[in-house]
Amino acid sequence: MRRQLEGSRAIAETVARCRPGVIPAYPITPQTHIVEALGTMVRKGTLTSCRFLTVESEFAAMSAAIGASLTGSRVYTATSSQGLLYMTEAVFNAAGLGAPIVMTVANRAIGAPINIWNDQSDSMALRDSGWIQLHAPDNQAAADLHVLAFRLAEELSVPVMVCVDGFVLTHAFEPIDVPEQEIVDAVLPPYRPRQVLDPDAPVTIGAMVGPDAFTEVKYLADHALRSAPAVFERIAAEFADAVGAPQRRACCVQDYSTTGADTVVVALGSVTGTLRDVVDSVEGVGVLTVTMYRPFPAEQVRAALAGARRIVVLERALASGAGGIVTSDVRSALAGLDVPVHTVIAGLGGRPIGAASLRELLTRPGLGDVTFLDLREDVIDRELGREAVHETDRETAYETDREPVAERDGQPAIEFDREAAGEFDRELDSQPALEPAGEFDREPAGEPAGA
Amino acid sequence: MPAQSVKFYQVGSRAVGNRLLDAELRTEQSSADRRNSITSGHRACQGCGEALGARYVLDTAARVTGGRLVTVNATGCLEVFSTPYPESAWQVPWLHSLFANAASVASGVAAALEAQGRTDIRVLAQGGDGGTVDIGFACLSGMFERGDDVLFVCYDNEAYMNTGVQRSGATPAYARTATTEAVGPIPGSRPGQGKDLPRIAMAHEIPYVATATVAELRDLEAKVEKAMSMRGPRYLHVLVPCPLGWGSAPAETVRLARLAQRSGLFPVFEAEHGEVTSVLPIRDRIPVEEYLRPQRRYAHLFNDPPRTDLIERIQQIADRNVARYHLNPHEAPRETPLEISHEEGA
Ligand SMILES: Cc1ncc(C[n+]2csc(CCOP(=O)(O)OP(=O)(O)O)c2C)c(N)n1
Ligand code: SF4
């Protein structure tokens, strides 16, 4: 049944129907509504057999998630932006340990400058952390993907991030059908952990692995991850059948008007809707939405793009100093095909991606390697002009015949005391090694001997 | 201050050895069917206090819980020497995640057990001083504050040993480490007392905080047993000499731990809900010099001429501990603890 719901609320209700056992939570906008709703459900007793843990940081949230998951509970958490980066070490660790945690990432820009609005820099930064990444194109998909995510995670024993554009989806009210409990239960059986901390069958989890086996461990993890596209599509079909809604069947990549299209725009997330609207009125342009971004479904992307004569990748993140992030994935998927791939950086820090701008972009005669959509050229020109004034200063700053800075200010120059420094080095060198001191006083005689 | 009840110690005790005790009073370790939670054959250095402490802690915890125990380990020597894949020294369920997060991982384990209705299984987390007082501090404080049902054990060898003896927040004043070399006017670690985590833990008013050393092993066992008889967050801080990092002879580990306690530098006590409830009294206090001398990390204090000024400052720290915890029944209790100036060069 479709109800008018906030995206976050729909996600929370769906997650609750997945019957998580432990939810460690930490606030950060725009994710917070999700965990607030879940916390309230636990308090009210509508979500039972669940511990809602208010931890002191995202690092602790992911750490507690790891502990709970490896103790055999189904675990959910959510975060955004700075929070995702703050838990980074534990995010990689969860994947390495094969803990099938599901986490919503309400996509948000990363500071500085601090910015709470949507782009995808956060999840992009962790794209190679060993997690499966699913990107929701709309709120119905956002809800549905969480059911699929738990099943996928638990089948493969790999953690899954469900990426949802912050505000654009998390705070938007739309008619959404939260999958019914019976449907969720049918698709998602109780969690059966692959390995678990259990006094009746003690195991060591998280041992130190050296050069002799580390490569093999990584190979096998990669192998498991690469099976995700096929498993995902099987589960998605099963889910769509259970719901009785073929249009809700998720795919790793979804094409729209690509047949015979000259140009195909590749995108992730909520911009899909706008793009589809735009290409309806622009001749010869199709859209390819990537829902599973990690592992990257290269074969499917290649198949979907094979007929195009021009590819435009719309990126909501920027690899500073390099260009488009998804672009490099698309380029390697197309290796050997002679088709230009253009990067368009759009919607950073919450700047709306408007239909008019997209239409202009897609009908522009020549498109450069990297284009920033709606870049405010006047601001850039003014700032670069001011920079140019300082440039001469910077160039002369390292000239050796210049006076020492301190002296110029009427202060004596700071000199490096080579003599004193040498003294220090000699003192350090003369230190004996930290081996036991010579005089070991024995215990007084008569002390009982060791057992 | 009430003194701790007398316990009979296994080795080096002035009381009585194991063999003279009734079987039920003997340490876990003297029993043929001890749990062997951490088996021999691991790769700790000879004389490693941490390995010794962990064996006593884990075997006791395993015994009193009837083996219904799950453990979480921070990165550090204990983790590294016990689990070089494909070997593992652990006979108990054991999880290592990261350096900083043992307390949070343990919180997650406890939460899962609670959600599953399996609260008969108990959770013990452990780490070194670095993983406890420095990088793991926020996670630990959060675990305390939330009231999670976890015993956290810190094996304090007073430095980051696993990375080659660098200074941690628990490194004592003037101790030489690889990042606080014994050079310059103030040699070794900065003047101060190190981060006093037992007292910080007490400030959280958690049910149980205790300190112990690997010299008083029966005491250590009793404290683990007591801790496991309680619920909620509990903290045990164990002094574990490290021959490699302290520059001491492997055979001296237990004796050094005892000298640390007898000098007053390492007060041994128990506290419940923020109040000290008992102390291990020092009836025959030794000057700190006796404890410092056998350790190469303090050798620079005993050059010619010796740094009597710095030794005196360390003595003051010991005196203040004795006063603060009323460790010596023969010294009148002091109202205001001794002030110690920690200014550089003072
Ligand atoms: C985040 C992070 N920083 C640094 C390290 C490197 N590291 C591993 S063990 C260790 C020292 C551990 O010291 P401590 O906790 O006192 O335990 P000990 O080895 O002394 O028993 C360090 C610094 C790490 N593994 N992870
Ligand atoms: S370095 Fe110290 S703590 Fe580490 S194994 Fe050796 S003795 Fe034990």
Ligand SMILES: [Mg+2]
């Ligand atoms: Mg240490």
